[in-house]
Amino acid sequence: MSDEKGRVSLSGIHKNFGSFRALKGIDLEIEPREFFALLGPSGSGKSTTLRVIAGLEAPDTGTMKVDGADVTYASPGERNVAMVFQNYALYPHMTLEQNIGFPLKMDGVSKKLIPDMVKEAARKVKIDHLLHRRPGQLSGGQQQRCALARAIVRKPRLFLLDEPLSNLDAQLRLETRVELKRLHQSMDVTTIYVTHDQEEAMTIADRMAIFLDGDIVQVGTPEEVFNRPNTIDVAAFIGSPPMNLIPGRIEERNLAVGDHRLELPDAPTGASGEVIAGIRPSHVRLTGVDGVPARLLLSENLGESMLLNLAIGDHVVKLRLPEVRRFSEGETLHLAFDPAHIHLFDPTTRRRIG
Amino acid sequence: MALNPHKAARLRRNAVLYVAAAILLLIWVVPIAWAVVVSLKTESEVLAYPPQIVFHPTLENYRDALTGSFSILSSFVTSLILSSATTVLTILLAIPAAYAFARLRLPAKKPLGFYTLVTQMIPPIGLIIPYFLILNKIGWLDSYQGLIVVFLTFSLPFAIWLMVSYMEDIPREMEEAAFLDKANRFQTLWHIILPQVRGGIAVTVIFVFLNAWNEFLFSVQLSGNHVRPVTVAMYNFVSVEQTLWAKLAAAALVAMLPMIVIGVAAQKQIVKGLTIGAVKGGGRR
Numbered sequence: 001m002s003d004e005k006g007r008v009s010l011s012g013i014h015k016n017f018g019s020f021r022a023l024k025g026i027d028l029e030i031e032p033r034e035f036f037a038l039l040g041p042s043g044s045g046k047s048t049t050l051r052v053i054a055g056l057e058a059p060d061t062g063t064m065k066v067d068g069a070d071v072t073y074a075s076p077g078e079r080n081v082a083m084v085f086q087n088y089a090l091y092p093h094m095t096l097e098q099n100i101g102f103p104l105k106m107d108g109v110s111k112k113l114i115p116d117m118v119k120e121a122a123r124k125v126k127i128d129h130l131l132h133r134r135p136g137q138l139s140g141g142q143q144q145r146c147a148l149a150r151a152i153v154r155k156p157r158l159f160l161l162d163e164p165l166s167n168l169d170a171q172l173r174l175e176t177r178v179e180l181k182r183l184h185q186s187m188d189v190t191t192i193y194v195t196h197d198q199e200e201a202m203t204i205a206d207r208m209a210i211f212l213d214g215d216i217v218q219v220g221t222p223e224e225v226f227n228r229p230n231t232i233d234v235a236a237f238i239g240s241p242p243m244n245l246i247p248g249r250i251e252e253r254n255l256a257v258g259d260h261r262l263e264l265p266d267a268p269t270g271a272s273g274e275v276i277a278g279i280r281p282s283h284v285r286l287t288g289v290d291g292v293p294a295r296l297l298l299s300e301n302l303g304e305s306m307l308l309n310l311a312i313g314d315h316v317v318k319l320r321l322p323e324v325r326r327f328s329e330g331e332t333l334h335l336a337f338d339p340a341h342i343h344l345f346d347p348t349t350r351r352r353i354g
Numbered sequence: 355m356a357l358n359p360h361k362a363a364r365l366r367r368n369a370v371l372y373v374a375a376a377i378l379l380l381i382w383v384v385p386i387a388w389a390v391v392v393s394l395k396t397e398s399e400v401l402a403y404p405p406q407i408v409f410h411p412t413l414e415n416y417r418d419a420l421t422g423s424f425s426i427l428s429s430f431v432t433s434l435i436l437s438s439a440t441t442v443l444t445i446l447l448a449i450p451a452a453y454a455f456a457r458l459r460l461p462a463k464k465p466l467g468f469y470t471l472v473t474q475m476i477p478p479i480g481l482i483i484p485y486f487l488i489l490n491k492i493g494w495l496d497s498y499q500g501l502i503v504v505f506l507t508f509s510l511p512f513a514i515w516l517m518v519s520y521m522e523d524i525p526r527e528m529e530e531a532a533f534l535d536k537a538n539r540f541q542t543l544w545h546i547i548l549p550q551v552r553g554g555i556a557v558t559v560i561f562v563f564l565n566a567w568n569e570f571l572f573s574v575q576l577s578g579n580h581v582r583p584v585t586v587a588m589y590n591f592v593s594v595e596q597t598l599w600a601k602l603a604a605a606a607l608v609a610m611l612p613m614i615v616i617g618v619a620a621q622k623q624i625v626k627g628l629t630i631g632a633v634k635g636g637g638r639r
Contacts, residue, residue: 056530077536089527093549102545103535150535 005032005067006157006190008053013062015048022048024214026062030192030207035184037193037201040211041237047162049211050194054160055079066157077106082151083160086167088143090135090150096122097131100149107154121153124183141172152187159184159191165200177204198238202226210234228343232350235278235343241307243278244317247347250275255342258313260292264339268354275353276345281307281320283341291334299327310335386610393603400599415604424598426605429587434612435498436583437566440505444513444562445555451510452517453543457529467518470511478508482575489576496578504572509562516561520554521547560620564613584609 008030015023023045030036038046051057052064055076064072071079082103091099100118109117122128125145135143144164151159164180165173181204184191195201201208202222209219218230229235229243236242248257250272255262257277294310294317306321310333319335327333344353392400394411420427454460455467473481485504486495494500524547532542548555570585577586588609591602 054534056533076530076533077538081534083531083534085527085531087525087527089525089531091528091532091546102532102537106536106541
């Protein structure tokens, strides 16, 4: 175990399926023992990337290394990776005990040792009382745990999870999310996690890569991605709801949107001309009559907070209010924008300014 | 007691269904029932007109058909060997072939799959002469190997395509999971695929055995006195001078027996083949 750390490097990975360019040159470094999320909408290439890492898909070009060794064309079995599939892929004709023991059996582990190792893994995910059942006799949550147990029963170098929570109901998803995090801490293995659910990625991952259209557009910690999205597309994807994006102009450290002007003392020098300004709904405030007037279109009560949809001219702005109040739709409210939390993007390159 | 109208309608519907089923069953059962009756009569009783309803049943015909001068017993054994060997070889060859068609990336997979079916597209009668000439040339006429090879040319394409459809039903992830669990292709086939297509294998075995057992057209041309399947041997009871109907009926019923036994025994297996699924949201069909 000593030199097996689980550092993954992908460089220049291309993959086409027919004329569909699934991956357009992926470069990625995943640190040892990291909980790393591959986040993106469906069809963005995150699952293909995971399958390349697993060895289930060979890239057209590019290399993949684990701890410095080139494994681009190594078979899945040679890579010592464990994977939990979205549909779990349990073997229906085997009991849970046989399912969990299968990788050990294939790895040539002595028959005497297998039952104890299986029990140990089953106990970790709390299904040790179900070992004699078959997958068809279990609930979705139990099947998911069985798939987890099968993955952790041996000591893999990489632990891969392909949307493992997407088939669970909302309540169970929250519980399992916490357990996955705990499991990762106890296993101390590099974990790569594919999800389209940004909240899941934000809460669970140490770092994440955001995929859009077969490219990685940003890599960073959840805080970095949330606080400094580096393109308009990331800004429009991260956050629920994502940030408001409004076209405007920068003139002498002032942001002009329509007739309204906002002084941006921290605006990067040299920024001028057309921009897309972004601000998160929680950084828009209600203020007195000196604020920007906006018409209330819709208010959503979220229990502890409220989400207001407001119209400033032609633009819809969302505002998160940390309290619940009563509004009547159509009424005019006044808004203030916190200049420190305004993100600027170049509308042509779509990249962050500053 | 008056029936309510719903119940009455349902009864009427059921009655119609039962009558239809009874008619179909009758069409199917009458020849076999007739053969049973004939096999229990003497040859002269069979030809008596009007047919005798009341007669003394005798097992004489069965004794003759099995151990008499026209015994089909050795042909019965021959058919058993031919059918079993055909079935075993078909399964052994069809499983890897079907797996390859279902899963591997092969060059020219589509044309290969298409031409596998070529014997199924040609009228069998058109193949008899080439087969005869070929077997004659290599000295395999009237031999076990000759007939088995000919039977394989029909059973293999059929079995491969039947197995392909069963194997394609297994989710790919299941195999990928096995590969990640360090199983090689052979282990994956053995531990993961085959147990799940047991039902399909059972169905294939039954059809292949049945076809080989019932085969007549090729057997009658390509067999002889040495290797004579039971379908051909039954013709011993038919000659220019007379047809021994009672003995023929007895022989035919004996020849039917293995099929009936297999059918009844395998019924359960076929149903069992519909294993409950491991993949969320669906069972194996």
